[in-house]
Amino acid sequence: MATENRQSALGMIRTCDTRFRKPMLYPLSYEGGMPRRIATIVRRSRKAHQTGMSNECVHEYDRLFMADPLVIVAELLAPAFASVAGGAEVDPVVRPSDRADAQANGALALASKLGRKPRDIAADVVAAADLTGKATLGVAGPGFINVTFDEAFLKDQLDVLTRDGRLGVRMSPAPERVVVDYSAPNIAKEMHIGHLRTTVIGDALVRLLEFVGHTVIRENHVGDWGTPFGMLIEHLIDLGETEAAAGLSVGDLDGFYKQARAKFDSSDAFQARARNRVVILQSGDPETLRLWKLLVDLSMQYFNRLYRQMGVLLTDGDLAGESMYNDLLPEVLERLRTAGLLEVSDGADVVFPPGYTNREGDPLPLIVQKRGGGFNYGTSDLACVLDRVERVKATLLLYVVGAPQAQHLAMVFDVAAMAGWLRPPARAVHVAFGNVLGTDRKMLKSREGEPVRFVDVVDEAIERATASVREKNPDLPAAEQIDIGRMVGTGALKYADLSTDRVKDYVFDWDRMLAFEGNTAPYLQYAHARIRSILRKGEAEETIPVDEGSVEPAMVPQERDLILQLLQFDAAIHDTLDKYSPHRMATYLFELAQSFTSFYEACPVLKAEPRARAFRIRLLEQTARVLAKGLDLLGIEAPERM
RNA sequence: GCGCCCGUAGCUCAAUGGAUAGAGCAUUUGACUACGGAUCAAAAGGUUGGAUGUUCGAGUCAUCCCGGGCGCGCCA
Numbered sequence: 165m166a167t168e169n170r171q172s173a174l175g176m177i178r179t180c181d182t183r184f185r186k187p188m189l190y191p192l193s194y195e196g197g198m199p200r201r202i203a204t205i206v207r208r209s210r211k212a213h214q215t216g217m218s219n220e221c222v223h224e225y226d227r228l229f230m231a232d233p234l235v236i237v238a239e240l241l242a243p244a245f246a247s248v249a250g251g252a253e254v255d256p257v258v259r260p261s262d263r264a265d266a267q268a269n270g271a272l273a274l275a276s277k278l279g280r281k282p283r284d285i286a287a288d289v290v291a292a293a294d295l296t297g298k299a300t301l302g303v304a305g306p307g308f309i310n311v312t313f314d315e316a317f318l319k320d321q322l323d324v325l326t327r328d329g330r331l332g333v334r335m336s337p338a339p340e341r342v343v344v345d346y347s348a349p350n351i352a353k354e355m356h357i358g359h360l361r362t363t364v365i366g367d368a369l370v371r372l373l374e375f376v377g378h379t380v381i382r383e384n385h386v387g388d389w390g391t392p393f394g395m396l397i398e399h400l401i402d403l404g405e406t407e408a409a410a411g412l413s414v415g416d417l418d419g420f421y422k423q424a425r426a427k428f429d430s431s432d433a434f435q436a437r438a439r440n441r442v443v444i445l446q447s448g449d450p451e452t453l454r455l456w457k458l459l460v461d462l463s464m465q466y467f468n469r470l471y472r473q474m475g476v477l478l479t480d481g482d483l484a485g486e487s488m489y490n491d492l493l494p495e496v497l498e499r500l501r502t503a504g505l506l507e508v509s510d511g512a513d514v515v516f517p518p519g520y521t522n523r524e525g526d527p528l529p530l531i532v533q534k535r536g537g538g539f540n541y542g543t544s545d546l547a548c549v550l551d552r553v554e555r556v557k558a559t560l561l562l563y564v565v566g567a568p569q570a571q572h573l574a575m576v577f578d579v580a581a582m583a584g585w586l587r588p589p590a591r592a593v594h595v596a597f598g599n600v601l602g603t604d605r606k607m608l609k610s611r612e613g614e615p616v617r618f619v620d621v622v623d624e625a626i627e628r629a630t631a632s633v634r635e636k637n638p639d640l641p642a643a644e645q646i647d648i649g650r651m652v653g654t655g656a657l658k659y660a661d662l663s664t665d666r667v668k669d670y671v672f673d674w675d676r677m678l679a680f681e682g683n684t685a686p687y688l689q690y691a692h693a694r695i696r697s698i699l700r701k702g703e704a705e706e707t708i709p710v711d712e713g714s715v716e717p718a719m720v721p722q723e724r725d726l727i728l729q730l731l732q733f734d735a736a737i738h739d740t741l742d743k744y745s746p747h748r749m750a751t752y753l754f755e756l757a758q759s760f761t762s763f764y765e766a767c768p769v770l771k772a773e774p775r776a777r778a779f780r781i782r783l784l785e786q787t788a789r790v791l792a793k794g795l796d797l798l799g800i801e802a803p804e805r806m
Numbered sequence: 807g808c809g810c811c812c813g814u815a816g817c818u819c820a821a822u823g824g825a826u827a828g829a830g831c832a833u834u835u836g837a838c839u840a841c842g843g844a845u846c847a848a849a850a851g852g853u854u855g856g857a858u859g860u861u862c863g864a865g866u867c868a869u870c871c872c873g874g875g876c877g878c879g880c881c882a
Binding site for chain 1: 824875877
């Protein structure tokens with residue numbers, strides 16, 4: 165193991181051994197016992213690496229390589245724990261700590277099992293573990309193991325990171341097909357602030373899932389079917405197509421819908437026409453379908469404009485509206501009947517999933533066919549599950565839907581499971597989110613007391629941000645000011661939503677989200693822009709060659725801190741996806757940006773002596789890459805200057 | 807009435823069952839002859855709504871209260 169001594173950090177390969185379904189850490193010199201495919205990759209990669217070639221093999225090598233020193237130490241600590249514990253199961257989690265670079269706490273958990281003092285156990289583990297060249301260990305407090313990484317080790321790990329096109333982020337060990345159901349506006353109805361949440365959260369999850377290797381199917385479950393369309397189509401006929409198109413294409417969906425609603429509520433004749441029109445629509449009358457399609461197309465034009473403005477990934481290709489499942493509804497009913505789940509209750513065909521009760525304490529049904537024969541949204545949601553599992557062949561269904569729908573979705577999932585449609589490995593997850601509140605802590609409403617329109621919020625965010633950019637940076641060309649204003653405005657809006665735990669209500673506050681200080685998108689974007697500015701300046705300057713004889717300066721704490729942050733990008737992403745909680749990513753990025761600004765104040769870069777300069781430039785390059793990628797995964801752009 | 811979610815510093819929010827509960831804003835005090843001050847360094851600020859448990863260890867888990875929000879049969 166000569167290579168191990170010389171260069172321990174580059175001496176290990178981390179990969180996923182399928183036989184054990186467990187991440188494994190192999191010495192680079194070791195091949196025995198590895199699955200053949202991995203052994204081959206390692207052999208080729210090692211050769212490429214030794215010859216200093218930059219080719220596919222190197223990339224593959226880097227991809228398999230684990231850059232996070234916390235994980236590496238955890239892997240190396242595991243056997244030491246096992247030997248001390250005499251075979252007992254220990255999970256030596258190593259996490260960042262204020263008291264050292266990192267901390268492991270397995271000894272405390274073992275104490276009661278072994279009947280020994282935790283400090284003694286920790287001391288034995290420290291004695292048994294060999295982390296030479298990587299870190300020094302110490303026992304602290306009641307039995308924690310403090311980990312302090314060697315400087316050289318950290319630098320080596322940074323090397324690994326800078327060579328990795330994936331910024332150290334592992335692929336998912338078990339990629340799967342994931343459907344993400346999000347945004348879901350209603351046709352011919354305005355998108356409001358609630359749609360902002362599902363759209364922004366859903367889009368971030370899509371980006372994150374794709375980045376770690378899942379096949380993601382975006383589905384925009386638009387409300388394009390059902391009783392309101394009788395009234396909407398009749399109103400369209402009354403108005404005339406050109407007139408209606410003119411209104412709808414400029415985005416006056418609210419006006420259109422309200423006019424239709426008003427007529428429906430006030431005129432019996434109109435109501436009768438509307439009801440009749442629904443029947444005609446559902447019977448497939450071509451002319452009615454044409455008018456229906458017109459409404460859908462005009463609305464989608466408008467929604468698409470908003471999506472593009474917000475940098476949302478959704479396109480017409482992702483449409484999976486309620487109408488799409490229409491033909492499947494009778495099948496849902498039939499299959500439930502065949503499964504023996506269907507019961508008749510008050511004239512409706514229903515399923516009673518156990519565990520739900522209504523106001524009177526009686527069992528609560530999921531209605532699949534209404535009294536009178538119509539289907540309702542439970543039927544449509546069941547059809548969705550069926551379609552996503554059987555046709556799309558997804559194994560993970562994510563529903564980015566507001567928290568109030570929790571019970572309904574739980575019932576749908578339960579019924580789908582009872583029917584045998586949703587069974588492992590396939591499963592559905594309700595990615596619930598709370599309400600948007602005003603600063604008065606009540607549901608955010610406009611002055612008129614109506615839901616705040618999506619479009620108004622986006623416009624105002626961009627307006628405010630553009631004004632700030634103009635004020636702070638009057639010398640930039642106007643076109644660039646507008647471009648940056650859009651990035652900062654939409655970024656701030658998205659980040660405000662993504663940076664808090666999605667399940668809680670969040671308080672919407674213009675001043676805070678655009679405040680360019682604190683935990684906001686502009687702060688992160690500014691950090692990125694400053695780094696890019698330094699790097700641009702550095703490229704323009706002539707570099708003084710490093711004097712080979714000069715001594716490497718010791719790292720300052722701010723450098724250590726920044727490196728450690730960079731090495732945890734992978735952990736941040738997988739942590740985020742674990743709970744489908746984008747705010748974990750946001751928190752990571754904020755801490756990274758803080759580490760950078762502290763570094764920036766403490767460490768001159770371009771004026772540093774050549775060796776330190778080169779190192780710090782590499783550090784900043786990596787920081788900029790991680791910041792930009794992290795923001796990108798949240799759907800936020802990082803401008804070069806602002 | 808039943809069920810779900812939330813309750814952490816003045817405000818907005820973090821915190822895999824791990825030590826002395828952390829940030830940001832606001833407040834106070836410092837730092838611009840400076841790679842971008844849209845910044846940084848620091849101070850002060852807490853009975854984690856309350857109680858009882860489980861545990862070596864609880865903001866986190868369990869049970870019960872209190873307060874707030876939401877849902878609870880044919881709208882989606």
